[in-house]
Amino acid sequence: MSALRVVMFGDVDAGKSTILGRLMVDCGYVPRQKLDEMERSSERRGVPMEYSFLLDAFQIERDQAITLDSSRIWLRTAKREIVFVDAPGHRELIRNLVSGASEVDAAILVISAEEGITAQTRRQALFLQWFGFTSVIVAINKLDLSAAPQARYEERAAEADAFLRGLEIAPLAILPVAAREGANLAAPGARTAWWRGNTLLAEIEAIETHRDDANAPLRMVVQDVYRRGATRWIVGRIDCGTIARGDALTFWPLRTTARVARIVRWPDDVERASAGAAVALELDERIFVDRGAIATHEDSGPTTGHAISAALLWLGERPARAGANLRMRLGTREIAVTIARIDETFEPEDGRGRAAEEARAGDIAAVTLVARETIAADPALPASSISRFILLDEGRVVAGGKVRAVAATVRGEGATNIVAARSSVGRDERGARNGHRGYVFWLTGLPSSGKSTIAMHVERMLFERGRHVYVLDGDTLRTTLNVDLGFTEEDRRENVRRIAAIAGIFADAGIVVLTALISPYAADREQARAACAAGFAEIYVRCDLETAEKRDVKGHYRRARAGELERFTGVSAPYEAPQRPDLVLDTTHESVEASAAAFVEFIERTIRHAE
Amino acid sequence: MERSHLPDDLETLESQSIYILREAFARIDRPAMLWSIGKDSTALLWMVRKAFLGEVPFPLVLLDTGMEFSEVYAFRDRLVREWSLPILNEACPPESAVDQSLPSAARHAARKTAGLRALLERERYRAIVLGIRRDEQAIRAKERVFSPRNADGSWDPQRQPPELWDYYCTEVPDGAHVRVHPLLHWTERDIWRYTQAEGIPFVSLYLARNGQRYRSLGESNITFPIPSEADTIEKIVAELATTREPERAGRAMDGESEDAFERLRAGGYM
Numbered sequence: 098m099s100a101l102r103v104v105m106f107g108d109v110d111a112g113k114s115t116i117l118g119r120l121m122v123d124c125g126y127v128p129r130q131k132l133d134e135m136e137r138s139s140e141r142r143g144v145p146m147e148y149s150f151l152l153d154a155f156q157i158e159r160d161q162a163i164t165l166d167s168s169r170i171w172l173r174t175a176k177r178e179i180v181f182v183d184a185p186g187h188r189e190l191i192r193n194l195v196s197g198a199s200e201v202d203a204a205i206l207v208i209s210a211e212e213g214i215t216a217q218t219r220r221q222a223l224f225l226q227w228f229g230f231t232s233v234i235v236a237i238n239k240l241d242l243s244a245a246p247q248a249r250y251e252e253r254a255a256e257a258d259a260f261l262r263g264l265e266i267a268p269l270a271i272l273p274v275a276a277r278e279g280a281n282l283a284a285p286g287a288r289t290a291w292w293r294g295n296t297l298l299a300e301i302e303a304i305e306t307h308r309d310d311a312n313a314p315l316r317m318v319v320q321d322v323y324r325r326g327a328t329r330w331i332v333g334r335i336d337c338g339t340i341a342r343g344d345a346l347t348f349w350p351l352r353t354t355a356r357v358a359r360i361v362r363w364p365d366d367v368e369r370a371s372a373g374a375a376v377a378l379e380l381d382e383r384i385f386v387d388r389g390a391i392a393t394h395e396d397s398g399p400t401t402g403h404a405i406s407a408a409l410l411w412l413g414e415r416p417a418r419a420g421a422n423l424r425m426r427l428g429t430r431e432i433a434v435t436i437a438r439i440d441e442t443f444e445p446e447d448g449r450g451r452a453a454e455e456a457r458a459g460d461i462a463a464v465t466l467v468a469r470e471t472i473a474a475d476p477a478l479p480a481s482s483i484s485r486f487i488l489l490d491e492g493r494v495v496a497g498g499k500v501r502a503v504a505a506t507v508r509g510e511g512a513t514n515i516v517a518a519r520s521s522v523g524r525d526e527r528g529a530r531n532g533h534r535g536y537v538f539w540l541t542g543l544p545s546s547g548k549s550t551i552a553m554h555v556e557r558m559l560f561e562r563g564r565h566v567y568v569l570d571g572d573t574l575r576t577t578l579n580v581d582l583g584f585t586e587e588d589r590r591e592n593v594r595r596i597a598a599i600a601g602i603f604a605d606a607g608i609v610v611l612t613a614l615i616s617p618y619a620a621d622r623e624q625a626r627a628a629c630a631a632g633f634a635e636i637y638v639r640c641d642l643e644t645a646e647k648r649d650v651k652g653h654y655r656r657a658r659a660g661e662l663e664r665f666t667g668v669s670a671p672y673e674a675p676q677r678p679d680l681v682l683d684t685t686h687e688s689v690e691a692s693a694a695a696f697v698e699f700i701e702r703t704i705r706h707a708e
Numbered sequence: 709m710e711r712s713h714l715p716d717d718l719e720t721l722e723s724q725s726i727y728i729l730r731e732a733f734a735r736i737d738r739p740a741m742l743w744s745i746g747k748d749s750t751a752l753l754w755m756v757r758k759a760f761l762g763e764v765p766f767p768l769v770l771l772d773t774g775m776e777f778s779e780v781y782a783f784r785d786r787l788v789r790e791w792s793l794p795i796l797n798e799a800c801p802p803e804s805a806v807d808q809s810l811p812s813a814a815r816h817a818a819r820k821t822a823g824l825r826a827l828l829e830r831e832r833y834r835a836i837v838l839g840i841r842r843d844e845q846a847i848r849a850k851e852r853v854f855s856p857r858n859a860d861g862s863w864d865p866q867r868q869p870p871e872l873w874d875y876y877c878t879e880v881p882d883g884a885h886v887r888v889h890p891l892l893h894w895t896e897r898d899i900w901r902y903t904q905a906e907g908i909p910f911v912s913l914y915l916a917r918n919g920q921r922y923r924s925l926g927e928s929n930i931t932f933p934i935p936s937e938a939d940t941i942e943k944i945v946a947e948l949a950t951t952r953e954p955e956r957a958g959r960a961m962d963g964e965s966e967d968a969f970e971r972l973r974a975g976g977y978m
Contacts, residue, residue: 130953130957170849171895196852199871199872320727321733373723487875
């Protein structure tokens with residue numbers, strides 16, 4: 098089993114290095130010679146035994162008693178091999194923190210019981226959210242400094258729990274520790290004798306890391322093409338999925354295709370290779386492939402377009418602004434991009450987005466990037482290299498980014514030079530005047546499931562309550578805005594894109610928007626979410642096919658069954674039900690009134706203006 | 709035919725190293741690799757041949773102080789012959805030419821730094837591939853996979869660039885170079901398990917004779933054997949599972965003063 102990789106997060110002086118140093122010592126991992134060296138080094142600096150010196154190896158780190166750069170240390174217990182990444186807590190050292198954190202399985206967030214949740218803790222928690230950690234353990238440290246450790250722990254634990262849940266991070270555990278005394282690290286301690294839960298080490302050992310990357314859609318990044326004799330070898334790494342000999346592959350973004358004639362892990366030929374493997378492929382045809390391409394199976398490719406909405410972790414010394422021309426490294430490709438717009442930055446205080454002109458070092462920002470070249474990226478496949486990127490400015494790394502959506506083509510030459518003008522009135526200001534936020538509630542469901550009926554019902558109810566509300570109905574808009582569109586997958590995508598763009602503008606203007614259209618593809622709905630920066634909730638109007646077909650308000654099901662209507666969702670075109678909708682309205686069993694009431698309650702809760 | 713598979717964890721480590729090697733080769737002109745002929749850089753050399761389908765597409769440099777063990781030289785000559793390796797034997801300047809304020813064993817080690825600097829000046833290599841690991845030593849634990857060096861070869865650990873996911877820094881200013889560390893994420897025990905599983909040749913000094921073996925091979929004048937009964941790789945792997953002694957305990961230069969290794973590395977040592 099591969100080593101479990103765990104990164105330490107937390108404010109300066111919360112005790113991250115001390116926890117690790119002491120844990121290693123308590124596990125008997127530190128040789129006498131090294132302990133002596135640490136004791137001498139502590140003595141020389143006039144401090145009691147400093148466990149953090151095990152990791153803080155630089156002279157300047159010891160002199161200033163802080164961690165400057167991330168470090169690694171290995172611990173092998175009876176159950177698990179663990180690699181700890183110790184990272185600095187200072188805001189100025191974020192580049193070192195992120196270097197440690199980008200390739201790990203789990204995070205430990207250390208909070209000092211004395212200080213509680215500090216501004217820097219809040220910022221780092223945003224990073225946890227941005228990195229997408231699902232395994233987070235919270236350690237409330239320094240309980241040895243408290244007269245009433247149990248009460249202090251309970252107070253801090255409740256704070257931490259509420260704060261993290263606000264960011265949609267569900268910690269695996271919130272533990273008390275006293276690192277200097279070794280209490281509750283590898284073994285229970287006197288200071289935490291009242292604690293009935295696990296020790297920190299036991300909690301870490303229990304972390305599950307299983308990811309089924311081999312069965313995910315195939316992504317292979319092409320690193321190079323080597324010529325050996327008459328053969329051209331496509332070399333690269335499989336990020337996820339599996340390649341078998343004979344498979345037809347598509348290479349993006351050019352969309353060239355060929356079959357795999359041989360798979361070699363030198364010096365052996367293999368029949369198949371899976372996620373993680375470095376391979377060399379011979380193809381059955383001479384097609385153009387070079388570094389930067391991504392290979393996939395034909396039916397499950399990435400999303401392409403010229404505009405990417407992304408969540409950036411900005412690291413540059415100069416702030417990010419609209420109009421900046423940067424280089425993007427996405428997979429093994431390098432692409433010139435422009436920041437078209439900074440949509441919002443996320444505040445450490447509550448994790449909420451606020452409109453912003455710029456993003457400073459350490460900020461997480463939602464931005465729109467545009468490129469002249471076609472970009473192929475994966476908004477919803479974390480194992481894929483093209484789900485994440487870095488941005489460079491004159492050769493220096495200025496940001497890490499996660500792809501949230503790839504927008505449809507920005508048409509026309511010169512589109513990459515467009516810089517969006519920013520409204521002079523902020524979203525918060527509009528919210529304050531209206532008494533509620535602008536927001537998009539996106540209803541999706543089968544034909545005749547009740548989307549329009551419910552939307553119209555709720556529109557009336559909200560209007561009576563003094564809300565600014567409007568329904569964008571898919572069928573209605575097909576007679577005007579979308580009159581040029583049909584029902585192919587591509588046209589449906591464009592239909593969703595346009596309605597999402599309008600809904601986003603309405604919501605920005607402070608209006609509560611209800612959209613009612615089938616929007617059958619999950620990926621398109623994700624794009625819609627990204628287009629609605631003011632706020633977006635996916636509402637699944639759930640109705641079983643039999644019931645919907647019995648209703649058949651417009652007679653479409655009957656015609657589809659008779660073969661008169663092509664590509665009819667539910668009959669001759671697919672419907673991808675939401676995996677994690679924000680709200681489900683069950684119209685098979687509920688009355689329109691009951692669904693509407695539940696929906697209004699949900700809307701009112703969501704659009705409440707934060708004072 | 710398919711050989712018996714490597715254990716999954718070793719296969720993952722190997723694939724990561726191959727990915728790194730191919731990135732270095734694709735993105736940086738004029739790479740070279742340092743081959744100290746020890747267990748780590750020999751395992752790395754094995755992976756280089758895998759990455760490049762049987763070829764070694766850049767020079768292999770031995771920074772030669774003339775003080776290596778005779779077994780090491782014999783091993784070098786054998787592999788160069790058997791694998792047709794593009795070896796470049798670089799003679800290092802004498803001890804009198806290095807920073808005299810360093811402790812005495814560190815001065816011997818610093819000869820290699822001086823040899824490397826001379827080599828870089830002459831050959832203008834832009835990437836130096838080498839087999840250091842993070843678990844060897846606390847200063848090395850802070851290294852990046854791609855670690856830029858200043859024009860004089862020195863390392864500025866306070867200003868390392870961010871390294872996000874596997875987007876490595878490959879921007880090299882004129883006259884400077886990047887150290888490429890494909891084995892950073894391996895442990896000593898991983899290397900031995902891999903060496904065993906793949907049947908990679910190694911210098912016999914690592915195996916115990918008369919109750920002693922070399923755990924880390926440096927110059928013969930500043931490297932000492934450790935007490936050990938491990939006369940097979942299996943026994944080395946078992947020994948490493950329980951030992952609490954640091955790997956470089958037999959390297960005199962590491963323990964001379966608290967900052968000796970940091971000073972060596974800041975000056976450009978491996």
